[in-house]
Each structure stands twice: as C-alpha cells, then as structure tokens.
Amino acid sequence: MEEDVEMEREMLSIHNSDLQVQSYAMPVAAAALPRVPPGAKTAVPASPGVKRKRPVPLPPQLAFLVTETEGRTKVEEPHSTSGPDSCTAQTSDGRVPPLTDSTQDQKSVPIAPVPMPVPDHDMSKWICSQHQKLWMRTELQQLGLWPGSRPVHNPGNAISLWRLPPQPELLDMVAELPSPNFFQLHPFFIWKPESHIMVRLRNNDILPCLHSCPRPQVVSAGVGRPPVIVSVRGQYLIFSSRLCCKACRRNWSADNPPWVEKLPVRFTNLLPAFLTHKKAACKSVMDELRRSGKSPTDMANQVNELMHLKYERAHLAYLHAVQNVREAEAGAYGQRTIGQYVRMEDRPRAFGPYEDQEGWGGVSVSGFYLTDCLLDEFKRQQPSLTKLLQGTLGQVFRWDHTRKMARKVTLASGAMSSFAVMNENWLIVSWVMVQAETERSLHPM
Numbered sequence: 515m516e517e518d519v520e521m522e523r524e525m526l527s528i529h530n531s532d533l534q535v536q537s538y539a540m541p542v543a544a545a546a547l548p549r550v551p552p553g554a555k556t557a558v559p560a561s562p563g564v565k566r567k568r569p570v571p572l573p574p575q576l577a578f579l580v581t582e583t584e585g586r587t588k589v590e591e592p593h594s595t596s597g598p599d600s601c602t603a604q605t606s607d608g609r610v611p612p613l614t615d616s617t618q619d620q621k622s623v624p625i626a627p628v629p630m631p632v633p634d635h636d637m638s639k640w641i642c643s644q645h646q647k648l649w650m651r652t653e654l655q656q657l658g659l660w661p662g663s664r665p666v667h668n669p670g671n672a673i674s675l676w677r678l679p680p681q682p683e684l685l686d687m688v689a690e691l692p693s694p695n696f697f698q699l700h701p702f703f704i705w706k707p708e709s710h711i712m713v714r715l716r717n718n719d720i721l722p723c724l725h726s727c728p729r730p731q732v733v734s735a736g737v738g739r740p741p742v743i744v745s746v747r748g749q750y751l752i753f754s755s756r757l758c759c760k761a762c763r764r765n766w767s768a769d770n771p772p773w774v775e776k777l778p779v780r781f782t783n784l785l786p787a788f789l790t791h792k793k794a795a796c797k798s799v800m801d802e803l804r805r806s807g808k809s810p811t812d813m814a815n816q817v818n819e820l821m822h823l824k825y826e827r828a829h830l831a832y833l834h835a836v837q838n839v840r841e842a843e844a845g846a847y848g849q850r851t852i853g854q855y856v857r858m859e860d861r862p863r864a865f866g867p868y869e870d871q872e873g874w875g876g877v878s879v880s881g882f883y884l885t886d887c888l889l890d891e892f893k894r895q896q897p898s899l900t901k902l903l904q905g906t907l908g909q910v911f912r913w914d915h916t917r918k919m920a921r922k923v924t925l926a927s928g929a930m931s932s933f934a935v936m937n938e939n940w941l942i943v944s945w946v947m948v949q950a951e952t953e954r955s956l957h958p959m
Contacts, residue, residue, distance in 0.1 A: 521570060639739055642751065643872050645695035650702055650740070650753060653677045659709060661736060673711060675704045675784075683835055689856040692835040694865045697828045698874045702751040703743075703786055705768055707777065708734050709755070715780060722776045723759045724766045731760035738767040743787045744817060744879045745796035748824040752787065752794070769794075788887055795879070795887045803888060810888065811881030818878050825874055829865045836862045 637647050651660060657673065658666035679699035687693065706712065707721060723730035735758035740751040754768040766773060771789045774782060787794045803813045842851045854860055866873030892899075 521573065637737075641742065641871070642700075642740070642875055643695075643698065646699060646751075646875070649679065649699055650677075650751075654704075654753070657704075657711070659704065659706060659711070661734070668711075671711060671714065675711075677702055677704065683831065689853040691839060691857070691860075691862050692832065694832050694863055694873070697832045697835075697865070700748070700750050700875075702740060702753050705752050705754040705785065706734070707768060707781060708732055708757060715784070719778065721757075722773070723762065723764075724757075724770065724773045724776075725759070725762050725764055727759055727761040729761055732757050733760060734758070735765050738769065741769065741789075741794050742875070742877050743794050743796050744799060744821070744877060745787075746798045746802055746817060746820060748821055749877060750796075752785075788891060790887065790890060793879075793883060795884065799879075799884070800887060800891055803884065809881070810884035814879050814881040814884055821876060821878075822868060825868050825876055828874070832865055 637651070640647055654660040655663045656666065657668075658664060678701045680696065682692070682696035682699075685692070685696055704711075707716065720730060721732040723732060734755050736756040738754040738756045740753045743750050743752060752769060756765060757768055757773075758765045769789055771791060774785065774789055787796050788800065799813070799817060803810070806813070808816070839853065841847065843854045844850065868874055868876040
C-alpha cells in the first residue's frame with residue numbers, strides 16, 4: 515500500500531509538459547532501444563524544458579507489457595566495456611542509433627536453409643525419353659544401385675544385369691486408356707564393375723585407373739550417360755557408372771573404350787557390345803556380319819529394317835490394346851464397362867514417329883560405322899588369328915611346288931604357292947595361298 519501511495523504522489527507532482535514528453539519517449543525506449551546493462555554510460559540528449567528525474571517503477575499489474583515488448587525486440591546484449599567505445603554515439607538529428615552491430619543481429623537470428631535445386635544425377639543429359647529415364651531409375655533403386663538408395667540384400671547375389679521392361683499389354687490402367695509410354699520402353703544392361711553386384715567377378719583384383727596411377731583407388735562418382743546399342747533384335751541401352759580415382763582425383767565413365775581395354779578378359783566377355791568413341795554395336799551384329807559374309811552396307815540395311823520392324827510391331831500392339839478397351843466398353847465381350855464415363859480424356863494418344871526422342875527414340879546404323887567396328891574387332895583378335903594360322907597345336911609345312919590357279923584368279927606370275935596348317939593328328943586345318951615361296955609372304959602386307 516505504501517508503494518502505491520508513493521507512486522501516486524510522484525505522478526501527481528509531474529508537470530503536464532513533462533508528462534507528454536515522458537509518454538512519448540517511453541514506448542521508443544521500450545520497443546526500439548535494447549536493454550542497457552547496469553554500469554554502462556549512455557549519452558542522453560538534453561532538452562531545455564525537461565528536468566532529469568528518477569524513472570518511476572512500473573507497477574506489477576503492467577508487467578506483462580514489458581514481457582511482450584521484449585519478446586518482439588529481443589537482441590543480443592552488448593558486453594560492457596570501459597572507454598569511449600562503450601558510450602552511445604548521437605546523430606545530427608538527435609536520434610540514438612542501435613547499440614549492437616547489424617551483423618551480430620543477423621548471426622543471432624537463425625536462418626532457415628533454402629533447398630537449392632540439384633540436378634538429378636545428370637539425367638537431363640541422357641539421350642532417351644523421360645519415361646525411359648524414370649523406369650531405369652526405378653529399376654536401379656529397387657536393386658540398391660542408384661546413388662543414395664537403400665542397400666538391398668539379394669540372397670546369393672542371384673540377379674541379372676539385364677533389365678527388361680514390363681509387358682505393356684498386362685498393365686491395368688483402371689479407367690484410363692493404354693499409354694504409349696509403356697510400349698516405347700527399351701531394355702538396358704547394367705555395367706558397374708565397381709559395384710557390390712560384381713564382387714564375385716572382381717574377386718580381390720583392383721580396378722585399374724584410366725591414367726595409370728601406381729596405386730589406384732577407383733570408386734563410384736555418380737551415374738554416366740547410357741549409350742544406345744544397335745543389335746539384330748532391336749536396340750537397348752547400357753547403364754554405366756561414372757568412376758573416380760582417389761589417387762589422381764580424375765573422373766571418367768565406365769564405358770570409356772580405353773579403360774575397358776585395361777580390364778581383364780572376364781569383364782569384357784560379360785559386356786554385350788563393342789564400344790567405340792562414336793557409338794556402340796552389339797556383338798550379335800558382328801557375329802552375323804562374319805557368319806553371313808555380307809558387306810557392311812548390306813548388313814546395315816538389314817539391321818535398320820529389323821529395327822523398324824520392331825517399331826511397327828510395338829505400334830501395332832498399342833493399337834490393339836486401345837481396341838481391346840473400346841470393344842469392352844461397347845459390350846463386345848458380354849457386359850459393358852463404364853470406363854468411358856469415368857476418364858477425363860477419351861482420345862488415345864499418338865504413338866509418335868520412329869525418330870522421336872520423347873517417344874520411341876529409334877536410331878540408325880550406317881555401313882561405314884560397321885566397317886570401323888569390324889576393323890576394330892579384327893585388331894583385337896589379330897593375335898588369336900595369327901596363332902591360328904601358325905598352327906598352335908601343330909606345325910606349318912611349306913610346299914615347294916606351285917599350283918595352277920583357276921581362270922577367275924588372274925595373277926602376274928600365273929601360279930601360287932600353298933602353305934598347309936596341320937594339327938597334331940596330321941590333319942589339314944587350313945590352307946594359305948601366297949604368290950611367293952618364301953615365308954616372308956605370310957607376313958601382313
């Protein structure tokens with residue numbers, strides 16, 4: 515009671531002008547200025563009509579106002595220091611600047627992290643349709659091979675590196691019409707020599723570095739760009755990883771031809787295609803080219819015809835799937851369905867042309883490229899062919915006499931010497947016909 519009486523006397527003794535200035539200055543001091551610790555010196559601008567008096571304590575009934583105001587303007591309290599730096603500077607218009615630095619205020623307030631857009635492992639650079647990208651990523655996530663996906667335990671590592679698309683005719687689209695995206699998917703082959711799925715093939719061997727480091731440490735560094743492979747049964751993709759060597763800190767793709775040549779034979783035998791700097795051709799194309807004996811141009815025409823035939827069959831299967839839904843809605847199979855009354859769009863989507871990158875994404879092969887692939891394959895197999903001509907399991911005998919050639923063969927000498935390659939049972943394995951009798955004629959020209 516005594517405190518209330520004393521506070522009332524103080525309020526009655528204040529002059530009207532003093533009361534007006536104090537009522538104007540109190541909200542500013544409470545809301546804008548930070549709390550000054552005891553012992554710090556502050557410079558208050560002097561006014562001729564205002565007397566310096568002791569501040570009146572706030573009654574307990576209004577204490578909630580101070581708590582609310584401090585919660586809105588809470589800043590870090592500066593440490594009290596001695597000297598002129600602890601005094602508050604005064605501006606030319608009489609205002610008092612804040613006591614704390616703006617950088618300190620920014621540091622005191624926690625800033626929410628803004629998620630930056632991260633490219634989805636360079637999927638935008640893949641030369642295929644969007645639904646092909648999504649399906650490949652889903653398959654790799656289920657196997658635990660996509661970067662950041664959960665590891666998957668496969669008992670006995672009984673998995674296949676070939677991933678085939680789902681059968682589009684069996685997909686249940688509920689009330690929607692069949693989508694051409696499922697008819698335009700191509701199979702792909704997983705090529706990740708550094709992954710855990712190839713630990714049995716890799717064994718204790720260390721993968722080499724592309725730049726011939728003495729102590730290579732090859733690890734995965736993301737996903738690569740899957741190339742399109744041409745085969746006699748259509749086209750497929752090879753999903754390869756991007757590798758990095760911790761020793762030299764350099765990156766390269768797992769399907770890089772110079773690096774693939776450094777791998778052991780057991781790795782290259784598993785790879786289903788011949789990789790070059792331009793494109794890649796399936797081994798089945800080279801096998802058919804050697805078996806049939808056709809020219810590279812004729813073989814290229816045959817492969818292109820087969821690939822267009824597969825595209826036409828996929829397009830026909832899509833049209834049959836749409837026709838099946840239409841007939842079911844018309845009651846051709848007994849009871850009519852109500853899908854046409856539920857779906858929003860009743861018009862089937864176009865299948866798209868052969869070369870559409872957002873659709874089928876078909877490619878073509880030329881005879882010049884098959885010629886380059888055939889020459890590269892001959893260079894790889896040249897040591898084996900040389901051993902075969904020299905008779906690995908037998909001996910080479912030279913015949914001294916000459917043989918008359920057929921009339922279709924026109925030579926300058928008119929005759930040719932023959933060399934026979936025999937096995938251990940003295941059976942002739944092959945014949946080599948040359949123009950001279952010397953062994954030097956067996957050497958490549």
